[in-house]
Amino acid sequence: MSAASPLGPGGQPLTQGMLPPGVFDPKLDNCDFCAYTLDLGNSPKPNGAGANLAAGATASAFFMVERNVDFYLTSLEASATINGQDGIFYYNYQSTIQIEDSGTVRQFFSAPTPVETMTGIADSGRLILPRLIRALSKVTTTITNNSTSATYNHFWIVFVGYRIYLGN
Secondary structure: OOOOOOHHHHHOOOOOOHHOOOOOOHHHOOOEEEEEEEEOOOHHHHHOOOOOOOOOOOEEEEOOOOOEEEEEEEEEEEEEEEOOOOOOOOOOOOEEEEEOOOOOOOEEEOOOHHHHHHOOOOOOEEEEEEEEEEOEEEEEEEEOOOOOOOOEEEEEEEEEEEEEEEOO
């Protein structure tokens, strides 16, 4: 049983032509906002590393793009908690990131790159152009903690974008 369509003026079903400019309807436009979140700190595998990210340590985690969508990455976001201080977020990461897309068998960066270079500091890490990550791609992220003393309880990397549904 499908949900009823929202009603527009005069009680008629809402159509794309009736939506305000710049607004999309996932059902009508075959696309939707999406965020894939990895925790390279203490979240369970596979979407987390399974342990705290200690000083000098490296952790990897991955996500899979669904079979029926292509994902367009528009920004990378990062957030972390440090040394057991829940609720206190840390932004000077002293860590590097590398991302690999199995769909293209390519790394995002020519070398591990400082996290804040790609995610921004107190700002979002918007990409110049969206990056296509194809259906069924495995995206692996590796973080290296270059700090000599900080242990990250959580180190979230969020891939923000939209997905286009393939077929019906």
